[in-house]
Amino acid sequence: MDTETPEFPIRVGGYRIDLLFQGYPGKSAHNGGLGWSTVALLRGHDRVILIDTGAIGIRTPLLHRLKQLGLAPTDITDVLLTHSHWDHVMNYPLFTAANLYIGKVDLDWANSGAADVYAVAEPYARELAREPRLSYLEVGSEVFPGIRVEAGPGHTPGHLIFILSGEDRDVVFVQDAAKNKAEMVSRDTDLTIDSARSRATIERIWALWSARAGNILVPGHDLPMILCDGEIVFLGRRQAGVIGLLGDSPEEQTLFPLTKP
Ligand SMILES: [Zn+2]
Numbered sequence: 001m002d003t004e005t006p007e008f009p010i011r012v013g014g015y016r017i018d019l020l021f022q023g024y025p026g027k028s029a030h031n032g033g034l035g036w037s038t039v040a041l042l043r044g045h046d047r048v049i050l051i052d053t054g055a056i057g058i059r060t061p062l063l064h065r066l067k068q069l070g071l072a073p074t075d076i077t078d079v080l081l082t083h084s085h086w087d088h089v090m091n092y093p094l095f096t097a098a099n100l101y102i103g104k105v106d107l108d109w110a111n112s113g114a115a116d117v118y119a120v121a122e123p124y125a126r127e128l129a130r131e132p133r134l135s136y137l138e139v140g141s142e143v144f145p146g147i148r149v150e151a152g153p154g155h156t157p158g159h160l161i162f163i164l165s166g167e168d169r170d171v172v173f174v175q176d177a178a179k180n181k182a183e184m185v186s187r188d189t190d191l192t193i194d195s196a197r198s199r200a201t202i203e204r205i206w207a208l209w210s211a212r213a214g215n216i217l218v219p220g221h222d223l224p225m226i227l228c229d230g231e232i233v234f235l236g237r238r239q240a241g242v243i244g245l246l247g248d249s250p251e252e253q254t255l256f257p258l259t260k261p
Pocket residue numbers: 083085119155176
């Protein structure tokens with residue numbers, strides 16, 4: 001059994017993978033969803049690929065992190081979107097040179113006006129459907145060398161999963177098809193339009209993840225994980241907190257960590 005725990009950036013299948021933002025498993029107590037979601041950058045095979053783009057609130061740090069890696073927004077060649085929710089989609093307009101990809105089932109649902117549409121930023125979903133740079137991804141296809149598209153319905157009807165296959169391991173980008181460790185372990189999901197489909201998707205994700213020792217799972221709202229002797233081990237250290245401005249000047253700042261000691 002492979003008990004190695006790799007650190008990002010990780011190299012798999014001819015790509016260097018950077019985790020630009022780690023997702024957070026939680027919601028605010030009084031103010032709705034946080035939308036702190038995973039954003040991954042893949043560089044290889046002459047492509048510079050983002051998997052999801054995060055919520056609009058991360059724009060400044062997202063551009064800063066890309067710059068730290070020597071990248072301008074126009075260097076992004078491709079944006080792969082797993083699903084239509086605001087906290088994954090809303091920064092696609094930054095990447096004006098990129099080809100855009102999403103599942104047709106999902107974007108059609110987001111723009112359908114159906115009663116079960118939730119967490120969609122309507123104008124963004126509408127504009128995305130009109131984008132000449134948009135292509136719809138086919139389930140079962142290889143979108144880029146070594147990157148396969150699979151269906152992961154439940155959270156949204158057309159949610160997609162991306163599987164990067166390397167020589168030594170696979171990286172399974174599941175985003176909100178299994179948002180966090182709690183959903184993976186329990187098979188119970190919060191915020192899904194179809195909990196039975198979500199449960200079936202999570203069973204499928206378990207099969208994909210456990211197919212090879214050393215496979216990495218990248219959820220949408222938690223740290224990446226690996227299985228070590230059957231135990232789930234997080235990759236990296238969780239970083240999350242809120243800075244409160246609760247005093248009489250902007251300099252008076254209180255950090256409230258959102259991590260377990
Ligand atoms: Zn979502």
